[in-house]
Amino acid sequence: MTIEDKIKEIEEEIRKTPYNKATQHHIGKLKAKIARLKAEQEKSESGGKGGLGYGIKKSGDATIIISGFPSVGKSTLLNKLTNAESKVAGYEFTTLKVIPGALKYKGAELQLLDVPGLIEGASKGKGRGKEVLSVIRNADLLVIMIDAQKPEQLEKIKKELYDAGIRINQNPPDVKIKKTLTGGIHIQKTPKVKMGNDEIKAILEEFGIHNAEVLIRGKIDTDKLIDAVIGNRKYVPAIFVVNKTDIKNPNIPGTVSISAKEGIGIKELMEEIFKKLRFVRVYLKPQNRGPDFENPLILKEGSTIEDVCLRLHKEFKERFRYAVINGPSAAYKNQRVGLNHKVKDEDIVTIILGG
Numbered sequence: 001m002t003i004e005d006k007i008k009e010i011e012e013e014i015r016k017t018p019y020n021k022a023t024q025h026h027i028g029k030l031k032a033k034i035a036r037l038k039a040e041q042e043k044s045e046s047g048g049k050g051g052l053g054y055g056i057k058k059s060g061d062a063t064i065i066i067s068g069f070p071s072v073g074k075s076t077l078l079n080k081l082t083n084a085e086s087k088v089a090g091y092e093f094t095t096l097k098v099i100p101g102a103l104k105y106k107g108a109e110l111q112l113l114d115v116p117g118l119i120e121g122a123s124k125g126k127g128r129g130k131e132v133l134s135v136i137r138n139a140d141l142l143v144i145m146i147d148a149q150k151p152e153q154l155e156k157i158k159k160e161l162y163d164a165g166i167r168i169n170q171n172p173p174d175v176k177i178k179k180t181l182t183g184g185i186h187i188q189k190t191p192k193v194k195m196g197n198d199e200i201k202a203i204l205e206e207f208g209i210h211n212a213e214v215l216i217r218g219k220i221d222t223d224k225l226i227d228a229v230i231g232n233r234k235y236v237p238a239i240f241v242v243n244k245t246d247i248k249n250p251n252i253p254g255t256v257s258i259s260a261k262e263g264i265g266i267k268e269l270m271e272e273i274f275k276k277l278r279f280v281r282v283y284l285k286p287q288n289r290g291p292d293f294e295n296p297l298i299l300k301e302g303s304t305i306e307d308v309c310l311r312l313h314k315e316f317k318e319r320f321r322y323a324v325i326n327g328p329s330a331a332y333k334n335q336r337v338g339l340n341h342k343v344k345d346e347d348i349v350t351i352i353l354g355g
């Protein structure tokens, strides 16, 4: 029996088992088994190469990947937004490589990648799906594009990404597992966790964990716990774009409507992209001079003055005395702060060095 057959058999069993209090722990165990088999299958198939693959390196402040079924208009959008010239044509799989482009937006350098189209079954390798998905996993943001004439593509592409271990617009589950040598499995959980201990144990045991201290916080279900245990999921923010709305517009909630060809909705799309990247722009103000509003430092949400220093020069952190800040994170004008002060978008910062 191949791994594939085993997975099918278990999936069939899950389908036949009604889900209720008495069976949930059994189903949890079966789902864990499938996840484990899939991971095994992946290992035996892939060479497991790092980086983006296709000879492309990440660059700039963020890497944004445009993904979707063939012919939805991915290359047309790349060409519209950047100076890249990715081939556009009315047949499927026009793009066979990763085509990079770059653009500057509100002071941020964005790398945009146009990748070959995905098809149903891509997560199982159809249409070189595995290679493309392994590139997609490394995106800082996904722009998932569908064709306005085929709204059903939305759910289909979500499924392919999910099956490839990519979790869209989801926070990683808050689960800590500390393996121990003896003593069985001890579970601590916050009130929001509704999963029963039997099911949690069954899942862990399926992954060969028999002794551990487990701490689970926040909302979790069977699938999310399995994700946490398996550990190789990618949590990627994404926005959904409906292209070719010049032909028709299905107005799907939670999506951005554009026409890449006619240049409609592009401004709104860029605004959404920028918002979703959650950048923090910091304007540096040298002492006795005005702030540099043209070239902000682009940092990630949660960054501190220390991160600002590290960006500027190796020595800045060592010679740091204090920083003077104005703007959203300042409690009052010209507030003096230390290295661990968190900066906010559009702060104005002066670093004061000593010796």
Ligand SMILES: Nc1nc2c(ncn2[C@@H]2O[C@H](COP(=O)(O)OP(=O)(O)OP(=O)(O)O)[C@@H](O)[C@H]2O)c(=O)[nH]1
Pocket (backbone or CB within 6 Å): 069, 070, 071, 072, 073, 074, 075, 076, 077, 087, 088, 089, 090, 091, 092, 093, 094, 095, 096, 116, 117, 243, 244, 245, 246, 247, 258, 259, 260, 261, 262
């Ligand atoms: N009407 C209309 N046609 C578009 C739009 N965007 C792209 N197209 C057309 O759709 C076809 C496919 O466009 P591409 O940009 O090559 O699509 P792709 O997603 O890169 O396709 P693959 O590389 O094959 O995956 C071309 O004929 C484009 O001219 C749009 O906004 N409106």
Ligand SMILES: [Mg+2]
Pocket (backbone or CB within 6 Å): 074, 075, 076, 086, 087, 088, 094, 095, 114
């Ligand atoms: Mg293309």
